[in-house]
Amino acid sequence: MKIDVIGDIHGCLEELHELFDKLHYVWDSDKHIPIHPDGRIPVFIGDLTDRGPNSIEVIDLVYKMVIEHDYAKYVPGNHCNKLYRYFLGNKVKQQHGLETTVAEYKHLNSKQQKLIRHHFMTLYEKAELYLQLHDVNAVIAHAGISEKLIGSTSKKVKTFVLYGDITGETHPDGRPVRRDWAQDYAGDQWIVYGHTPVKEPRVVNKTINIDTGCVFGNKLTAFSLPEETTVSVKSNQSFLEEKFSHFE
Ligand SMILES: [Mn+2]
Numbered sequence: 001m002k003i004d005v006i007g008d009i010h011g012c013l014e015e016l017h018e019l020f021d022k023l024h025y026v027w028d029s030d031k032h033i034p035i036h037p038d039g040r041i042p043v044f045i046g047d048l049t050d051r052g053p054n055s056i057e058v059i060d061l062v063y064k065m066v067i068e069h070d071y072a073k074y075v076p077g078n079h080c081n082k083l084y085r086y087f088l089g090n091k092v093k094q095q096h097g098l099e100t101t102v103a104e105y106k107h108l109n110s111k112q113q114k115l116i117r118h119h120f121m122t123l124y125e126k127a128e129l130y131l132q133l134h135d136v137n138a139v140i141a142h143a144g145i146s147e148k149l150i151g152s153t154s155k156k157v158k159t160f161v162l163y164g165d166i167t168g169e170t171h172p173d174g175r176p177v178r179r180d181w182a183q184d185y186a187g188d189q190w191i192v193y194g195h196t197p198v199k200e201p202r203v204v205n206k207t208i209n210i211d212t213g214c215v216f217g218n219k220l221t222a223f224s225l226p227e228e229t230t231v232s233v234k235s236n237q238s239f240l241e242e243k244f245s246h247f248e
Pocket of ligand 1: 077079142162194195196
């Protein structure tokens with residue numbers, strides 16, 4: 001098995017297309033999805049939507065790749081969880097980017113709305129919280145996972161993989177305080193994750209954060225296994241310095 005894990009897309013469809021091109025995927029004219037000639041498997045790390053310009057089309061493409069053609073893999077992120085709760089009809093605050101996805105959704109006609117809602121909910125419901133891919137000796141989890149939680153499906157694991165190792169406290173600007181769990185990781189499986197924007201892919205022990213903040217104007221990154229290489233494309237969005245993590 002050879003995989004390309006794709007970082008947080010947040011509606012950046014153009015950059016996603018560019019990334020697939022750079023990874024030498026070829027668009028299949030019948031299926032309307034990118035396919036790698038060597039059978040490489042794309043793995044989406046979650047946070048497909050919100051803030052960026054084309055969230056609905058990203059859902060559409062990922063649904064086709066993961067569900068319709070059973071070709072790619074996907075784990076959910078916190079933004080996916082929130083959009084799912086919105087589609088369930090739960091009261092969720094339309095902020096932190098959800099408002100852009102909802103605005104796109106409301107521009108669709110009712111038939112299109114029904115379809116995209118059904119597609120996204122199916123994608124989310126069929127997804128595992130995180131993936132253990134033994135062939136490439138890796139665990140794929142949106143916000144990472146601590147060594148002792150690997151294999152567990154507890155509520156604690158759900159919080160960790162969606163939000164990271166949060167303390168329950170917040171920074172003065174409202175961002176949650178997160179522990180730098182990667183520093184304590186001593187396992188020999190790769191932990192591939194995103195969620196916290198960094199300017200460069202961040203490798204600590206055998207963990208790698210590939211959320212290079214595409215929607216904040218930096219870049220969209222993929223991490224390939226077993227090669228252990230990253231490939232990035234430049235973002236077309238405006239750069240917002242304050243959105244990037246200052247973990248050393
Ligand atoms: Mn996230």
